[in-house]
Amino acid sequence: MWRRFALINRLPAANFHPPLNLVMTAHPASTRAAAIPAGLSSEQLLEMYGFLRLTRTLEERLAALYRQTKVIGGLFRSLGQEGESVASAYALRRGPQPDVLSPLIRNLGAMLVMGAKPIEILRQYMAKETGPTRGREMNVHFNDLTLGYLGQISHLGDMVPVMAGITLTFKMRGEPRVGLVYVGDGATSTGAFHEGLNFAAVQRCPLVMIGEYNGYAYSTPPARQFAVRDLAEKARGYGIPAVTVDGNDVLAVYEATKLAVDRARVGKGVQFIEVKTYRRTGHAEHDDQSYVPPGEMEHWAASNDPVDRFVRALRDNDWVPARALDEVDTRVRDEVDRATDACLDDPLPAGESALGTVFAQPPSAEPLWYRAVTGPSPSHGAPNG
Amino acid sequence: MAETTFLEAIRQGMWEEMERDDRVFLLGEDIGAYGGAFKVTQGFLERFGDARVIDTPISEAAIVGAAAGAAHMGMRPVAEMQFIDFISCAYDMLTNYVATARYRAGLSTPIVVRGPCGGYVRGGPFHSQNPEAAFFHTPGLKIVYPATVRDAKGLIKAAIRDDDPVIFLEHKWLYRRIKDTLPTGDEEVPPLGVARVAREGQDLSIVTYGATVWKSLEAAAQLDQADGISVEVVDLRTLLPLDEDAIVATVKKTNKLLIVHEDTRTGGLAGEITARVNERAFEWLDGPIMRVTAHDVPLPYAPTLEDFVLPQTEDIVTAARWLAAY
Ligand SMILES: Cc1ncc(C[n+]2csc(CCOP(=O)(O)OP(=O)(O)O)c2C)c(N)n1
Ligand SMILES: [Mg+2]
Numbered sequence: 001m002w003r004r005f006a007l008i009n010r011l012p013a014a015n016f017h018p019p020l021n022l023v024m025t026a027h028p029a030s031t032r033a034a035a036i037p038a039g040l041s042s043e044q045l046l047e048m049y050g051f052l053r054l055t056r057t058l059e060e061r062l063a064a065l066y067r068q069t070k071v072i073g074g075l076f077r078s079l080g081q082e083g084e085s086v087a088s089a090y091a092l093r094r095g096p097q098p099d100v101l102s103p104l105i106r107n108l109g110a111m112l113v114m115g116a117k118p119i120e121i122l123r124q125y126m127a128k129e130t131g132p133t134r135g136r137e138m139n140v141h142f143n144d145l146t147l148g149y150l151g152q153i154s155h156l157g158d159m160v161p162v163m164a165g166i167t168l169t170f171k172m173r174g175e176p177r178v179g180l181v182y183v184g185d186g187a188t189s190t191g192a193f194h195e196g197l198n199f200a201a202v203q204r205c206p207l208v209m210i211g212e213y214n215g216y217a218y219s220t221p222p223a224r225q226f227a228v229r230d231l232a233e234k235a236r237g238y239g240i241p242a243v244t245v246d247g248n249d250v251l252a253v254y255e256a257t258k259l260a261v262d263r264a265r266v267g268k269g270v271q272f273i274e275v276k277t278y279r280r281t282g283h284a285e286h287d288d289q290s291y292v293p294p295g296e297m298e299h300w301a302a303s304n305d306p307v308d309r310f311v312r313a314l315r316d317n318d319w320v321p322a323r324a325l326d327e328v329d330t331r332v333r334d335e336v337d338r339a340t341d342a343c344l345d346d347p348l349p350a351g352e353s354a355l356g357t358v359f360a361q362p363p364s365a366e367p368l369w370y371r372a373v374t375g376p377s378p379s380h381g382a383p384n385g
Numbered sequence: 386m387a388e389t390t391f392l393e394a395i396r397q398g399m400w401e402e403m404e405r406d407d408r409v410f411l412l413g414e415d416i417g418a419y420g421g422a423f424k425v426t427q428g429f430l431e432r433f434g435d436a437r438v439i440d441t442p443i444s445e446a447a448i449v450g451a452a453a454g455a456a457h458m459g460m461r462p463v464a465e466m467q468f469i470d471f472i473s474c475a476y477d478m479l480t481n482y483v484a485t486a487r488y489r490a491g492l493s494t495p496i497v498v499r500g501p502c503g504g505y506v507r508g509g510p511f512h513s514q515n516p517e518a519a520f521f522h523t524p525g526l527k528i529v530y531p532a533t534v535r536d537a538k539g540l541i542k543a544a545i546r547d548d549d550p551v552i553f554l555e556h557k558w559l560y561r562r563i564k565d566t567l568p569t570g571d572e573e574v575p576p577l578g579v580a581r582v583a584r585e586g587q588d589l590s591i592v593t594y595g596a597t598v599w600k601s602l603e604a605a606a607q608l609d610q611a612d613g614i615s616v617e618v619v620d621l622r623t624l625l626p627l628d629e630d631a632i633v634a635t636v637k638k639t640n641k642l643l644i645v646h647e648d649t650r651t652g653g654l655a656g657e658i659t660a661r662v663n664e665r666a667f668e669w670l671d672g673p674i675m676r677v678t679a680h681d682v683p684l685p686y687a688p689t690l691e692d693f694v695l696p697q698t699e700d701i702v703t704a705a706r707w708l709a710a711y
Contacts, residue, residue: 073507073686127507127687135687138509154511155471156443189442191474217443218467219419225442291418351693354685365681368650370704 036319038255046320046328048090048250052307053332055082055109058118061336062125066285070344071125073138076105080280081214083306084247085109085182088210088273091257092180098148099261100166101180102159105152106212106279108140110182115147116140119339129349136354156187160196160209167205167264178264180208180257186217188234189225197270201238204269208260209235211272212247214279219291235272247275248306251313278304389567392560394534395499396425398541399463401572403433406461409545410437412448413465422467423501423560445474452496453483453550461545466500469554470514483550484525497544499553503596503647504679504695506558509686515595515648517624520552521657527577528624530554532598534565536622539575547577556596563599578623580631586617589709590635592658593645594621597677597696601645604701614709624654632658633666640671641708645701650678672711677704 036045059077066075078085085103089110092099103110108121123131124142132142143151150166152159159181167179183193188211200207211231215221228234232242241263245256253275260271278300282289289297314320355365389397403409410433411426417440420427430438441448445466452462466472472479479498486492504513520526527549531537537555544551583598584605591601598620605616619635621628636642642662644655655676662674677696685691 072688073509127690129687133686135690136510136683136685138686141509154509155474186443189444191444191446217414218422219415220440220442224440348687348689351689354682354690354693355680358682368678368680369675370677370700370707373703373707 034317036317037251038258040251040254042320044090045314046324048086048254049310049314049320049325050328050332051086051090051109051113052082052250052310053328054112054118054335055086056307057332057336058112058121059108061340062122063285065122065126065340072127074284074286075125076139076284077281078106078108080300080305081106081212081247081277082109083250083310084210084212084253084275084277086113087250087253088180088182088208088257088275089113091254091261092148092178094148097175097177098146099178099180100145100148100150100163102150102152102163102182103140104159104182104184104187104212105139106184106214107182111140111149114144114149116144116149117339118336119343122339123343123346126343126346127348128343128346129353130343130346134353135349155192157183157190157192157196159183160193161199162196163207164196164200164203164205167200167207168203170206171203176265178206178208178261180210180261182210182212184217185211185213185215185222185231186220186225188231189217197235197240198238201240201270204267206264206267206269208257208264208271208273209240210257211235211274212277213244213274214247214277216279216283216292218283218287231274232272235270235274238270240270240272241268242272242274244274244276247277248304248309250306250310277306387566388564389534389538390561391534391537391555391563392423392425394538394565394567395541395555396427397567398538399426399545400429400432402461402542402545403429403437406545407437408459409461409463410439410455411463411465412439412441412452414441414443414448414467416440416465421465423557425555426465445471446478449475449478449496449498450482452498453478453486453494456494456496456550457486457492461495463497463499463545466498468508468512468514469500469502469516470511472498472500472516472552473519476519479520479526479550479552480523484523486525487549488525493548494550495545495548497541497551497553499541499544499555501557501560502554503556503558504684504691505596507686507688507691508557508684510683513684513691515554515646517552517554518648518653521625521654525550526625527551528554529577529622530556530594530624531622532556532559532583532595532620534563535567535573536575536581536620538567539573540577540622542572542574543577546574551577554595558596559599575622578626578628580628581620581622582617582631582635583620584616584618586615586639588615588639589641589643589705590617590619590639591643591645591701591705592619592621592632592635594624595647597645597647597701600696600698601701603698604705607698607702608705608709612706612709614705616705627658627661629661629665632662636662636666637669640669641711642670642674643701643705643708644674644676645696646676646678647695648679649681650676651681653678672708675704675708677701
């Protein structure tokens with residue numbers, strides 16, 4: 001099966017203009033009454049659908065809040081890429097001693113799979129005191145290592161070496177746990193990506209990397225980012241087994257990741273999966289995408305939406321009860337509505353709370369002297385004593 | 386005459402240098418077709434072509450290193466960091482390779498590394514930094530940090546013409562906030578390393594740079610009106626070389642010094658300035674040298690937190706009033 005995924009590398013040139021029609025449909029929707037692949041159950045398919053729908057609905061809500069200036073700072077979306085985020089994370093172990101993944105700004109779906117709650121995402125984007133970083137960090141930059149996700153920082157590539165260290169620890173302690181790290185096509189140009197990947201490969205860390213080939217890094221297309229055709233080639237250069245899969249085929253991504261995770265878990269070292277997908281929004285909401293050739297986005301929206309394709313596979317094969325999908329949609333809408341209502345009026349953090357926990361000891365930074373000056377009356381001698 | 390923004394002034398400065406000198410070229414992420422994250426280089430690709438306006442991979446170390454190599458060969462590269470926060474990825478290249486090149490190897494490295502810096506914009510910890518102190522400590526790098534529209538244009542030109550590597554910091558809070566009329570025709574290119582008196586005063590001096598020049602001017606106006614305190618504001622413009630003479634001159638005039646910067650306190654430039662004044666003008670002081678800076682924490686995202694951490698106009702007023710009464 002490993003070889004089957006590798007086939008995709010022999011498809012014609014992966015140049016994104018005109019849009020790459022890279023649909024190696026591992027699970028053709030037209031095959032009626034096929035068995036559910038990859039050892040998944042009907043319930044699991046529905047659960048995956050729930051995460052896909054939740055990702056999209058939650059981001060739509062965030063976009064609405066952004067337009068109402070309730071979201072502070074920028075808003076990054078994963079429209080068109082929800083499939084690979086959800087499917088790859090779904091291949092990990094959750095629960096006690098979970099596998100650990102490190103998401104990027106477009107991996108909201110992966111965080112939701114690991115157990116991040118919509119209300120946390122909403123609070124974080126709105127910088128609420130009640131949010132997971134109490135207003136200190138933005139968008140999806142937050143962690144819950146007990147659930148199995150480590151928040152990124154903005155500096156691209158930095159999470160790769162960090163995940164090498166997390167998975168090195170799994171290996172040192174003999175824990176049967178696996179790490180998964182996402183990296184964008186653009187971020188594979190950073191030094192940190194190369195150092196981290198090579199380090200992990202040499203140490204045979206139980207790490208799976210998902211390389212997200214989505215056609216753009218901000219405005220820059222892959223051809224201006226690297227001179228190889230596929231990200232998988234970069235990984236192979238470090239001695240890492242690498243495959244390229246259709247990133248908008250949820251089940252193909254799941255299957256490839258599951259296989260990679262299983263291999264990493266039994267000591268076969270770093271595994272690389274390139275997902276070919278497409279970023280259907282601007283880099284962030286402010287970006288007018290003037291650099292995108294006309295028709296490209298529309299093409300992907302109409303013919304290669306990961307959620308649509310998954311739904312079609314579920315319906316055409318009767319893998320889930322007909323009504324079940326609608327029920328998920330309703331439940332997700334309610335959940336997002338309730339989460340929004342529950343936090344919209346939460347307060348912003350109190351200013352002084354900015355000073356806490358720079359270190360374990362001392363527990364707080366000092367407020368500066370000028371904040372302690374009360375009134376205009378002078379005193380001789382320094383105000384701090 | 387049309388008003389020019391801070392951002393447009395930088396754009397014009399680079400444009401005119403590229404017209405004037407074909408050794409000047411640009412490199413950076415999304416600077417070509419997209420015109421840069423803040424649109425500072427909009428239209429450059431169309432005018433100068435993709436050989437002189439190079440969209441690069443996301444590789445800050447390579448951007449700076451390649452600029453250095455080209456500069457050794459006689460080119461005048463101007464490298465953009467999409468946000469100056471990402472200059473940390475090129476720290477090794479700048480501090481080890483570029484900064485030492487002339488001293489250890491007699492190599493000329495006339496590069497400009499420029500980018501948007503600074504807070505007050507809800508950018509969170511990785512889109513708000515002021516990295517000057519990290520480079521101030523390294524001999525061999527010049528650091529320019531303009532505060533006015535006129536200086537933005539003049540100093541970017543001076544930086545490009547300078548024979549040494551220059552880090553050019555552009556406060557993004559100023560990009561579209563301040564406007565001025567620029568003289569047409571004869572271009573003004575101020576020298577690097579010369580500060581500017583932004584406001585004359587008698588009772589107390591504020592030495593500052595960047596966005597806090599404007600906050601200090603606002604504070605000075607308030608103190609003048611409400612308290613009759615006459616504040617002199619000195620805008621450093623270039624941080625390295627530091628215009629020690631201008632700092633000493635203002636201290637000798639007002640006998641009191643408040644240093645204001647947006648960067649965090651510990652290891653910030655205020656400490657160095659304090660030491661220099663101590664060495665050269667101690668007897669002229671009628672009060673302690675005081676500083677208003679950011680608190681010593683990473684810059685947080687929520688408006689309430691950011692406002693607390695960064696120095697505000699009210700803080701400068703409070704501190705200056707205290708010092709004036711000393
Ligand atoms: C080291 C570094 N340089 C520059 C940036 C600015 N930046 C943020 S996202 C981005 C593009 C990322 O593209 P890619 O890795 O392909 O991820 P995508 O946005 O497509 O998901 C850039 C240049 C950054 N965050 N870090
Ligand atoms: Mg990308």
